[in-house]
Amino acid sequence: xxxxxxxxxxxxxxxxxxVLLIVAIAIVLLAWVTVDLxxxxxxxxxxxxxxxxxxxxxxxxxxxxxxxxxxxxxVLLPITTALNGLGLVMIHRLDLAAGRLGADGNANQQxxxxxxxxxxxxxxxxTLRDHRLLRRYTFISLAVGFILLILPLVPGLGREVNGxxxxxxxxxxxxxxxxxxxIALAVFFxxxxxxxxxxLSLAGKRVLGFTFPRGRDLGPILVxxxxxxxxxVFEKDLGSALLFFGLFVAMLYVATERVSWIAIGLLLFGxxxxxxxxxxxxxxxxxxxxxxxxxxxNLERSNQLAxxxxxxxxxxxxxxGLGAGRPWLTPFxxxxxxxxxxxxxxxxxxxxxxLMLYLLFVERGVRTALGVRDGFGKLLAIGLTxxxxxxxxxxxxxxxxxxxxxxxxxxxxxxGGSSLLANWxxxxxxxxxxxxxxxxxPELPLGVGADPAAAETTQxxxx
Amino acid sequence: MNTAIxxxxxxxxxxxxxxxxxxxxxxxxxxxxxxxxAANKRTLLDNxxxxxxxxxxxxxxxxxxxxxxxxxxxxxxYPDGRLYSQITGFYAYSVGNPFGLEDAADDLLSGKADRLFxxxxxxxxxxxxxxxxxxxxxxxxxxxxxxxxxLGKNRGAVxxxxxxxxxxxxxxxxxxxxxxxxxSHDLDKAASAWKKLSTDRSKxxxxxxxxxxxxxxxxxxKVVTAAAALEQGIVDDESSMVPGPAELDLPLTDQPxxxxxxxxxxxxxxxxxxHALEISCNTAFGSLGxxxxxxxxxAQAAKFGFGDSIQIPMRVSPSTMPAEMNQPQAAQxxxxxxxxxxxxxxxxxxxxxxxxxxxxxTPYLIQSVRTADLxxxxxxxxxxxxxxxxSTRTADILKRMxxxxxxxxxxxxxxxxxxxVGGKTxxxxxxxxxxxxxxxxxxxxxxxxxxxxxxxVEESGVSGDEVGGAAVAAPIAKAVMEAVIGR
Numbered sequence: 001x002x003x004x005x006x007x008x009x010x011x012x013x014x015x016x017x018x019v020l021l022i023v024a025i026a027i028v029l030l031a032w033v034t035v036d037l038x039x040x041x042x043x044x045x046x047x048x049x050x051x052x053x054x055x056x057x058x059x060x061x062x063x064x065x066x067x068x069x070x071x072x073x074x075v076l077l078p079i080t081t082a083l084n085g086l087g088l089v090m091i092h093r094l095d096l097a098a099g100r101l102g103a104d105g106n107a108n109q110q111x112x113x114x115x116x117x118x119x120x121x122x123x124x125x126x127t128l129r130d131h132r133l134l135r136r137y138t139f140i141s142l143a144v145g146f147i148l149l150i151l152p153l154v155p156g157l158g159r160e161v162n163g164x165x166x167x168x169x170x171x172x173x174x175x176x177x178x179x180x181x182x183i184a185l186a187v188f189f190x191x192x193x194x195x196x197x198x199x200l201s202l203a204g205k206r207v208l209g210f211t212f213p214r215g216r217d218l219g220p221i222l223v224x225x226x227x228x229x230x231x232x233v234f235e236k237d238l239g240s241a242l243l244f245f246g247l248f249v250a251m252l253y254v255a256t257e258r259v260s261w262i263a264i265g266l267l268l269f270g271x272x273x274x275x276x277x278x279x280x281x282x283x284x285x286x287x288x289x290x291x292x293x294x295x296x297x298n299l300e301r302s303n304q305l306a307x308x309x310x311x312x313x314x315x316x317x318x319x320x321g322l323g324a325g326r327p328w329l330t331p332f333x334x335x336x337x338x339x340x341x342x343x344x345x346x347x348x349x350x351x352x353x354x355l356m357l358y359l360l361f362v363e364r365g366v367r368t369a370l371g372v373r374d375g376f377g378k379l380l381a382i383g384l385t386x387x388x389x390x391x392x393x394x395x396x397x398x399x400x401x402x403x404x405x406x407x408x409x410x411x412x413x414x415x416g417g418s419s420l421l422a423n424w425x426x427x428x429x430x431x432x433x434x435x436x437x438x439x440x441x442p443e444l445p446l447g448v449g450a451d452p453a454a455a456e457t458t459q460x461x462x463x
Numbered sequence: 464m465n466t467a468i469x470x471x472x473x474x475x476x477x478x479x480x481x482x483x484x485x486x487x488x489x490x491x492x493x494x495x496x497x498x499x500x501a502a503n504k505r506t507l508l509d510n511x512x513x514x515x516x517x518x519x520x521x522x523x524x525x526x527x528x529x530x531x532x533x534x535x536x537x538x539x540x541y542p543d544g545r546l547y548s549q550i551t552g553f554y555a556y557s558v559g560n561p562f563g564l565e566d567a568a569d570d571l572l573s574g575k576a577d578r579l580f581x582x583x584x585x586x587x588x589x590x591x592x593x594x595x596x597x598x599x600x601x602x603x604x605x606x607x608x609x610x611x612x613x614l615g616k617n618r619g620a621v622x623x624x625x626x627x628x629x630x631x632x633x634x635x636x637x638x639x640x641x642x643x644x645x646x647s648h649d650l651d652k653a654a655s656a657w658k659k660l661s662t663d664r665s666k667x668x669x670x671x672x673x674x675x676x677x678x679x680x681x682x683x684x685k686v687v688t689a690a691a692a693l694e695q696g697i698v699d700d701e702s703s704m705v706p707g708p709a710e711l712d713l714p715l716t717d718q719p720x721x722x723x724x725x726x727x728x729x730x731x732x733x734x735x736x737x738h739a740l741e742i743s744c745n746t747a748f749g750s751l752g753x754x755x756x757x758x759x760x761x762a763q764a765a766k767f768g769f770g771d772s773i774q775i776p777m778r779v780s781p782s783t784m785p786a787e788m789n790q791p792q793a794a795q796x797x798x799x800x801x802x803x804x805x806x807x808x809x810x811x812x813x814x815x816x817x818x819x820x821x822x823x824x825t826p827y828l829i830q831s832v833r834t835a836d837l838x839x840x841x842x843x844x845x846x847x848x849x850x851x852x853x854s855t856r857t858a859d860i861l862k863r864m865x866x867x868x869x870x871x872x873x874x875x876x877x878x879x880x881x882x883x884v885g886g887k888t889x890x891x892x893x894x895x896x897x898x899x900x901x902x903x904x905x906x907x908x909x910x911x912x913x914x915x916x917x918x919x920v921e922e923s924g925v926s927g928d929e930v931g932g933a934a935v936a937a938p939i940a941k942a943v944m945e946a947v948i949g950r
Contacts, residue, residue, distance in 0.1 A: 254467040299502055306502070312489045313497035314505045326505055348490035352483060359479050366472045370465055378464050382471065393478040400485035 010440045013074040020078035025054050028085030035093045038323030057118045064122050069435035079361045087413035097328045113417040117424035124428040131433045135376050138191030145184030148177040164237040178240045179422035190379035193255035201256035224248040225268045239406030246390050251383045290404040304331045308340040319347025334415040362389045371437035381433045384426045511535040516572040516595030520602045526551045539646040545639040549670035553642035567776040571596045594835040601630035601830045609946035610635040613939040619920040620671035620807045626815035626912045628846040629824030636671040673779040677804035681891030682743045683902045684799030691763035692751045693857040707734035711746040713791040720749040740864045741872030752797025757788030766852040767813045775828045782809040811917035814904040818912030821858035825849040866909045876937035883909035888933035898922040903936035907944045914947035916940045
């Protein structure tokens with residue numbers, strides 16, 4: 001399957017998307033039935049509504065894409081459907097193990113969230129005809145992102161869960177606003193950097209072969225750094241801090257193509273981590289657990305890391321089979337540890353498969369960033385893509401003991417509404433940008449040329 | 464910007480590469496070693512999920528897995544738990560299976576032993592669920608019960624062997640405990656049972672018959688001294704005269720070695736070897752020890768099995784005798800004091816060797832290994848000779864002497880009407896503040912021995928009174944021998 005943009009007669013590839021969607025839904029349904037066969041030996045009655053629901057939800061997005069964004073990337077939606085579905089299967093499987101049936105189950109809740117996410121996606125594709133419209137909201141996005149980030153710190157609203165204060169609770173609903181802050185900040189960074197990239201990339205002194213920025217241009221990176229530090233200190237959330245700061249540095253690098261920004265970013269973040277390590281027992285404990293998860297005293301403190309590793313080891317090459325392992329032994333098997341849960345039951349083959357799905361998702365995102373013609377679109381696409389990839393690295397790297405464990409959700413797979421909604425929005429933005437990227441160049445002379453800077457002057461594209 | 468995007472995508476690819484490598488390491492390269500970690504509950508649960516083999520005594524289970532309707536599937540139960548507690552050990556969720564056959568025969572019971580390999584392959588091909596092997600023991604339940612009843616509330620141990628084969632007929636260690644609550648699936652109940660057991664100062668989980676702190680053998684060791692003296696030609700036979708003063712002067716020290724009665728063992732401070740054994744004369748055997756020297760005593764003890772690592776399949780603590788003893792130490796060792804330390808099983812092997820023409824058989828507990836549906840995998844083992852400890856002639860002399868100990872000497876309480884019984888009493892000083900341990904080793908019937916017994920009763924002897932100590936231990940040995948002969 002080639003996806004190069006053909007300049008003469010570009011194809012929408014919506015047919016390919018439909019075929020891939022059918023494959024994705026078939027895989028999910030097969031997995032769901034396997035769970036019940038392994039647990040109870042029967043094909044579950046709920047498979048009909050589950051199948052119907054999946055077909056309707058994916059179908060609605062597919063139809064809206066045909067209508068409103070016909071040139072959108074054909075692979076993103078099937079991958080999202082497959083990942084979301086596999087997450088649902090594992091959540092359903094853990095429900096069965098815990099005896100949470102029907103409406104009490106987490107899976108039921110997750111299905112409702114999925115429906116909401118799809119509604120939001122449809123709304124986003126429908127109303128946002130051009131991603132460049134978002135550029136108008138650059139500074140509003142900053143404000144929104146900032147407010148979302150500090151919401152958990154508001155007394156009475158914020159909740160501290162497992163040592164990190166990243167939740168808010170409104171009535172019966174709890175929410176991780178950081179997931180949405182990620183999007184708002186990506187929009188802000190893209191809008192801001194596209195304006196200032198010339199100054200940030202050209203001015204400065206050359207020292208030792210690197211061009212270092214002027215002191216006054218260091219402002220933005222310092223603001224982002226302080227923001228990350230605040231999250232670190234007050235919300236005690238190393239994962240989110242790392243994610244936001246990493247996102248900013250990556251976008252800064254793409255905007256300016258200057259390696260010195262990465263060097264400065266790494267130095268600043270290193271200093272922050274060193275400070276956090278010396279100041280908070282919470283982080284020292286995590287590093288301790290990371291270095292030796294199997295020692296007797298560390299097992300008494302927390303057996304989560306060890307249990308996740310044992311679960312993955314129990315799966316081995318081919319896995320225990322869906323429904324036949326013991327993923328519930330690991331705390332947070334349905335959220336932070338859902339990758340380990342799937343790895344246990346699907347084996348190395350399954351975990352490589354899931355990583356490949358993500359890699360493909362990210363590859364489509366990168367391709368979109370390369371293909372889109374305007375600088376804002378490029379920055380936004382690569383920023384959103386990088387945030388998914390980096391978040392995945394932080395959480396799965398933690399589970400597989402590459403880096404110390406920090407609590408982040410696994411995009412599309414984890415149980416949890418905020419994460420699901422936020423990631424579907426990211427996907428719909430990528431779809432919108434890719435539609436723009438793959439769409440044939442309009443015949444109207446709009447000044448769209450090879451120079452991406454010129455494209456930025458275009459306000460609205462009407463077709 | 465595209466150059467930077469491409470470079471960034473290389474970084475992203477590297478991050479994914481790292482995740483793929485990490486997953487492969489965990490799920491492929493290190494999977495085996497992680498599954499083997501002791502704290503890994505999944506491995507433990509896997510073991511639970513499989514039917515563990517039973518342990519049978521005379522066809523009846525003393526440990527078996529019963530299918531239950533909970534996440535662990537199989538509940539380990541011990542129908543006559545207390546009586547066999549040190550033989551079976553237990554199988555607990557929290558602490559595993561650290562003792563007894565549950566530990567030592569784990570590879571058979573769990574079905575992982577190499578010799579079950581063919582079985583596992585056929586199970587795989589026929590789709591049958593692999594179950595652990597069932598093991599049948601050499602224990603005779605009547606003898607085991609008799610030994611436990613006779614030992615009563617005393618702390619101590621009893622071992623009964625078949626001298627001809629080395630088969631262990633009874634192995635009792637008091638105090639006993641109930642393994643059932645430890646194996647309970649009610650984890651709180653199991654944890655409190657383990658806490659109670661592990662902190663009990665009398666250590667019921669130790670099998671005193673083969674392990675634990677080991678005991679000084681006291682006067683029962685005089686049999687070994689007599690064996691060495693006969694083998695080395697220091698004495699001819701039981702009627703040879705040996706010194707028997709009230710006190711034996713020892714070189715290098717002012718402390719003499721006294722008789723417990725403070726009397727000489729015979730007229731003119733001399734006595735026959737036979738009489739010396741009958742009345743357990745310290746000075747006679749002390750002087751034989753002086754003549755033999757530490758090394759020859761040690762060599763004779765080694766021939767009876769001292770220092771050997773034996774597995775029955777539980778590991779038997781090797782009995783010890785210090786090397787390079789000086790003369791007074793050799794004299795003390797010759798009467799089973801100083802630093803001689805032994806197990807009841809070792810002392811039963813000495814009695815059995817003497818009863819079996821000097822041939823000591825390797826002791827064993829497993830009679831046969833069967834599949835869950837009782838097809839035999841390994842039949843009764845061929846009896847294996849551990850060593851020829853003494854010549855047939857020496858064995859005959861020792862046998863006659865030991866029969867005389869029971870007929871005329873300190874072992875009268877072990878007499879069984881109509882049966883020739885050989886035995887030797889012992890009183891072992893272990894702590895000056897406490898009463899000594901009482902010992903008795905014996906065999907019967909003397910002309911064609913079917914059972915050899917060793918009994919130790921902790922802190923029940925009376926200092927300075929050999930017969931008093933024997934009063935406790937000898938009747939226990941008698942009850943055990945009767946249970947074998949009378950069947």
